[in-house]
């Protein structure tokens with residue numbers, strides 16, 4: 665029986681100011697770092713030994729993962745970073761205050777951009793080149809729906825995570841609200857409509873236990 669723990673990064677400065685973030689690379693707040701420490705302590709109590717940790721290439725996930733590994737005394741495990749685990753790209757909404765956008769466009773459009781599977785947020789007119797993505801040969805998208813994020817994230821699951829779990833190796837993923845909603849949708853076979861209501865909180869680990877065929881035996885939330 666292998667275990668997968670998925671966790672959203674701790675509070676970022678953009679979460680704190682209620683700003684659309686996506687692929688913007690923002691640090692954790694002090695509270696975010698404390699959430700990571702708390703999550704690490706709760707994880708330590710479970711005694712799970714991980715073989716690998718996977719993060720996006722965004723520092724709020726990377727730093728959260730490193731804090732957790734430190735607290736659980738598993739800093740030595742291989743750390744894999746992939747743009748495929750990045751937050752969904754919020755396009756031209758990034759950097760905008762969520763409350764101001766909500767007031768401007770109304771609740772329905774606001775929630776559609778944030779929670780529906782297919783809605784694409786307003787696109788960036790121009791995507792400035794970022795060395796981090798250029799060196800990976802990745803073209804930063806002008807915006808992504810959750811479906812688009814799902815489509816680029818699932819190959820990472822199939823290539824890098826599922827085979828390790830099938831080999832009985834416990835895996836930790838520290839990523840983002842949207843990528844983790846996409847993964848939960850895939851793992852639990854949630855409908856396109858049903859995913860609207862799924863929320864992933866900062867710094868709260870979710871533990872999946874799988875049988876040898878990678879069917880879910882149990883799902884536990886750590887508070």
Ligand SMILES: O=C(O)[C@H](O)COP(=O)(O)O
Nearest residue numbers: 683684685686751778841
């Ligand atoms: O990218 C962001 O703004 C957040 O990490 C997730 O935001 P959401 O909860 O509005 O999708």
